[in-house]
Amino acid sequence: MNDIFFFQSPIGKLKIETTRNFVYKLEFVDEVFSDMEIKKMYSISEQIREELVEYFEYGRKSFTVPFKLNMSKFYEKTLNEVAKVKFGETKSYGQIAKKIDNPKAVRAVGKANSKNPIALIIPCHRIIHKSGKLGGYSAGSDKKKFLLKHECIDLSF
16 A cells, blocks of 8 residues: 655645655645545655655755656656756756767657656756756746745846
């Protein structure tokens, strides 16, 4: 049995799904859900909840909770590279494409980012256009701007 619970962040409600050993989904949701009372949560669920509080309230710079991706090899490779982008930094879609040894796959990198099943943990909000424009974000550009500002990234470009 998996844990499914909700976390109210400063920019919206997150739906989080975990197994005993890892997080496999963390997504922004617009639907109104009643808060679920979970009597016993996996320790991994408690860990991600604590890390999210620390990220939003105290500026946690990285997540240590284990995660698992169940996607195509290309998407997994791309998102594992995106996961390496540090707090307060940005990379372009092209830079990620080069890092995965596929420099012409810029659009495919964008598509992989849009399919990221574990937002925040894999910080796809830190991936922008080489021109400095923000690019898309599946949860909305307002959330991407908030997250980048939260990480003290200058948006004046």
